[in-house]
Amino acid sequence: MRLYTGNVTDPAYNATVRLTRALDRAGVRYEFDGVNPDAGANWNAWQENLIDFVPRLFRTVPDHGPSAGHGRLKGEITPPAAGTTPTPYVTEDGFVTFETTTDFTDAKHVTLWANDAPGGSWLRIPMSREGDRWRATVGPLDPWFYYYKFIVDRVSVKDTSNPTKVTTEPTWSTFFISGQRSRLLSDVPAGQGGKVESLTYRSNVTNQDRTALVWTPPGYDPKRAQPYPVFYLQHGGGQNHTDWVEMGRAKQILDHHFLDGNLVPMVVVMSNGNVSDFNKELLDNIDPAVRARYNVSGDPSQQALAGLSMGGGQTFGMLKAHPGRFAYIGAFSAGFGSGAGVDVAAINNGTKLLRVYVGDVTDFVYPSFMAGLTTMDNLGVHYEFDGVTPGPHGWDVWQKNLIDLAPRLFKR
The missing domain is CATH 3.40.50.1820 (Alpha/Beta hydrolase fold, catalytic domain)
Structure with missing residues (x-):
């Protein structure tokens, strides 16, 4: 039995933490491929899982540890309660949680538009309803300067909880992730x-x-x-x-x-x-x-x-x-x-x-x-x-x- 999970953006991350603890308590033997640092709950991650898993079937293999570059589980991740933290909320390891205000409780579809793809390309990421707000977590993002907006039922909207502004783009907000890569922008x-x-x-x-x-x-x-x-x-x-x-x-x-x-x-x-x-x-x-x-x-x-x-x-x-x-x-x-x-x-x-x-x-x-x-x-x-x-x-x-x-x- 070999277990796989993506990073903390994978909805199964916390479930995997709980599962490994239960298996350990029960004395059940298993292998864990480690936390994929770059992907979670998407086809990139699942393709990598299959590439690792198939060669292990119906034969003896010498390596039972995690894939190269994969890390350990760090315990369950609990995002701050809605409305209790500045947005976006950035963790030390570069995961970023975006959250709307309660103004869009009745919205049908909310997405996040940001320059968080490789090279600064723009992605639209669906946000999920959590109570009377909408949320999305992305990452890990490299240290750099980022900008984003919400798209609510096809209308661009500023994150009014973020005080930053862009004069020529009134719906944009910005945030910065510090690190050596972004030093010259700090x-x-x-x-x-x-x-x-x-x-x-x-x-x-x-x-x-x-x-x-x-x-x-x-x-x-x-x-x-x-x-x-x-x-x-x-x-x-x-x-x-x-x-x-x-x-x-x-x-x-x-x-x-x-x-x-x-x-x-x-x-x-x-x-x-x-x-x-x-x-x-x-x-x-x-x-x-x-x-x-x-x-x-x-x-x-x-x-x-x-x-x-x-x-x-x-x-x-x-x-x-x-x-x-x-x-x-x-x-x-x-x-x-x-x-x-x-x-x-x-x-x-x-x-x-x-x-x-x-x-x-x-x-x-x-x-x-x-x-x-x-x-x-x-x-x-x-x-x-x-x-x-x-x-x-x-x-x-x-x-x-x-x-x-x-x-x-x-x-x-």
Whole structure:
């Protein structure tokens, strides 16, 4: 007799704990394959069970212990009582329990949507009714930054018990699992990081006042003799100037890189790219406002521009229209586009670094991105390709892109 169970997300986990105790008390011999750490109550787990079990039938086998990597039972798992703990509730080993409020007692169908699949892909996980609330437990999740929402009878709903917010996605909430893998996304100790400030400027493109967020490094000196390099970091479509801070963890990434000694002291500007003429907005409005308020350089060799998705397209547009205006260029999940009229010599002579990034085949811009590489190759544009970043058109990918790009700036 050989017993199998998944991790604590397996509804049979507690029953297996009780069964093994009963068998031990009764003196019944059995084998236990151990707790599958990665799966529970799904076909991945059951397929692994069958793969292990079938070769043991009708013959003598030397190994009667658990499968490699499987752990021991740790006793019955009892989630906190409904309504008694912050949501989501995260255990030390990375299992996460989500819980709605009592507002959806009469709902027919509730699911959890989150970036908890490999590479940060999104899954919809059915939630179960527990009393007058709905619950779901997932995991174990790797240390990282996660975001989610509830879908109640096909309507997106925010977890109002979670105080986090995403300005451009009002139904999203976020949470963080700490660990070495997510260290660069974590908050640095209080008082040791840089500052994020709001900069209000007048736009002659939109004819209104607009806002950018600006990160200054620890020890920023407005009177320093040598002006700081400046890095303009742009968001994607459907987003605005708040997203790199609220979702991209830009402050945390920059803080850690600076404290680790990887980052040239610089000023980073995250502006609102939702305009009809981005080049004019950046060159005539944002850049002058930044140089008026901050001690930053106007030398193109000390200026960088990068963006994700739409912002990456805007970055390529600036590169083509004003080659050499920004010596450091980064594009995340964006295609180069047409090669018509491109001044290749001006780009190559004026650009110290052009580095491009894309997610895997689940990133919907992957085909156009790859076509863009071919275009640049045919034109003779000098660039670096970081290789495919595992994951979709989403923040897990873009956070990793920024982690790679930021330490490369202003070092050539």
